[in-house]
Amino acid sequence: MSGALTDTIVAPATPVGRSALAIVRIDGPLSGAILSALGCNPLPEERRATFVRLRNGDELLDECVAIRYVGPRSFTGNDLVELTLHGNPLLVQRMVSAAVSHGARMAEPGEFTERALLNGKMDLVQAEAVADLINARTPLQAKLSLMNLGGSLSVTAAALREKLLYVISRLEAALDFSEEGYTFIERDELISQLDSSLLDVQRLRDTFERGAASLRGLEAVIVGRPNAGKSTLLNRLVGSERSIVTPVAGTTRDIIRETIELGGLPVTLSDTAGLRESDDVVESIGIERAREAARRADIVLQLIDATSPEEEVLESSACVIRVFTKVDLSPAPAGELGISVPTEHGIEDLLERLDALVRERFAAPEGSAVLVNERQRISVTDAQTALEAARVSVIESCGEEIVLVDLHRAANALAALTGAISHNDVITEIFTKFCIGK
Numbered sequence: 001m002s003g004a005l006t007d008t009i010v011a012p013a014t015p016v017g018r019s020a021l022a023i024v025r026i027d028g029p030l031s032g033a034i035l036s037a038l039g040c041n042p043l044p045e046e047r048r049a050t051f052v053r054l055r056n057g058d059e060l061l062d063e064c065v066a067i068r069y070v071g072p073r074s075f076t077g078n079d080l081v082e083l084t085l086h087g088n089p090l091l092v093q094r095m096v097s098a099a100v101s102h103g104a105r106m107a108e109p110g111e112f113t114e115r116a117l118l119n120g121k122m123d124l125v126q127a128e129a130v131a132d133l134i135n136a137r138t139p140l141q142a143k144l145s146l147m148n149l150g151g152s153l154s155v156t157a158a159a160l161r162e163k164l165l166y167v168i169s170r171l172e173a174a175l176d177f178s179e180e181g182y183t184f185i186e187r188d189e190l191i192s193q194l195d196s197s198l199l200d201v202q203r204l205r206d207t208f209e210r211g212a213a214s215l216r217g218l219e220a221v222i223v224g225r226p227n228a229g230k231s232t233l234l235n236r237l238v239g240s241e242r243s244i245v246t247p248v249a250g251t252t253r254d255i256i257r258e259t260i261e262l263g264g265l266p267v268t269l270s271d272t273a274g275l276r277e278s279d280d281v282v283e284s285i286g287i288e289r290a291r292e293a294a295r296r297a298d299i300v301l302q303l304i305d306a307t308s309p310e311e312e313v314l315e316s317s318a319c320v321i322r323v324f325t326k327v328d329l330s331p332a333p334a335g336e337l338g339i340s341v342p343t344e345h346g347i348e349d350l351l352e353r354l355d356a357l358v359r360e361r362f363a364a365p366e367g368s369a370v371l372v373n374e375r376q377r378i379s380v381t382d383a384q385t386a387l388e389a390a391r392v393s394v395i396e397s398c399g400e401e402i403v404l405v406d407l408h409r410a411a412n413a414l415a416a417l418t419g420a421i422s423h424n425d426v427i428t429e430i431f432t433k434f435c436i437g438k
């Protein structure tokens, strides 16, 4: 990725396919000149949607609506043109080629957002939130990404950093005037300030598991003995005959995956081979895959046939929900959750249990700052480690210089979170995950 802001880039901003409309974006110093070269003369007023017939030489490209943004008042902060075309990939392709023939180059993935970042229109957390928002599959995921796009996490990180910088400035003053014997911050106050900052940082750090799980979605694996009713339950939960159901024990071998929404998150359900000792090579592989899926899952639905209750021992750190099946034929033991797919008995209960589990254990809280990816977690963990070191130095009565080194480290880690201090490779890594045109 170039990172240069001086050239002009072009890309479709909407997916390839037929639709009512499609958008082509041109960003950079030549964007206005390209619009003009395509026959839009005079150029439209800034930020005013204007109907234009664009041509490349004699060839009519399309009838479209052009909006011209003049930097810095644009998404990227540069001069930017957005063309709304008819939604046909051929028209889009011709428009992009025409822009290239007039001096633009094809944009790299995420390059428009990267420009917005480099021009200070947004910070790193917000840029990440743009990608997360585009990838959101449930309303809750979209809400979470919109919060971060709106600056919820950035503002929290900045406030934490401000608090540290205040302590740093007082310690530095103490250092500058140490000869005069002034005290700018008492030891007890310093410790209580550090404790308070540590608590804030830990709280933020603790949002990571839920934040990451919420964006990633969850894995729920259905396991149990052959014929326990696993495939029947999967089909009921996804609402279609996804898995083969027969009275033959050992019907399912491959893992069958289907995603549904539970507790506001996308949850991928896996139907697996029934667990038993088997001499059949194919079935054995299926059983090993089932055990492996259960080991990696967030949630395990362990199905037990109520007509012949046998339970397999499972190796999994997941949340396990035990469900007795076929309760139309034989009742579940007292206090256990029982279901019957033909009569619908217990299905609502099971869905409610799953919904509650996802909300209580995995879903990020709405309305507060949440860490959602590994990069963010590392920054906050670095800040936490540095603050802990600073606290130890104060307790051990080390000099201000020593304490200051760690406090600066903590403040820098918080700055890195929003990208106020960042390395090019971090930025490149983030934008390669974007789609072209964003």
Ligand SMILES: Nc1nc2c(ncn2[C@@H]2O[C@H](COP(=O)(O)OP(=O)(O)OP(=O)(O)O)[C@@H](O)[C@H]2O)c(=O)[nH]1
Pocket (backbone or CB within 6 Å): 224, 225, 226, 227, 228, 229, 230, 231, 232, 233, 244, 245, 246, 247, 248, 249, 250, 251, 252, 253, 272, 273, 274, 275, 325, 326, 327, 328, 329, 339, 340, 341, 342
């Ligand atoms: N009466 C009754 N029969 C059920 C119920 N659930 C499943 N069955 C029957 O039990 C048999 C096995 O069901 P499956 O869903 O294929 O069981 P499975 O656990 O996927 O079995 P494998 O793939 O062989 O491991 C089928 O004949 C189903 O119709 C239920 O709730 N009540």
Ligand SMILES: [Mg+2]
Pocket (backbone or CB within 6 Å): 230, 231, 232, 243, 244, 245, 251, 252, 271, 272
């Ligand atoms: Mg099955």
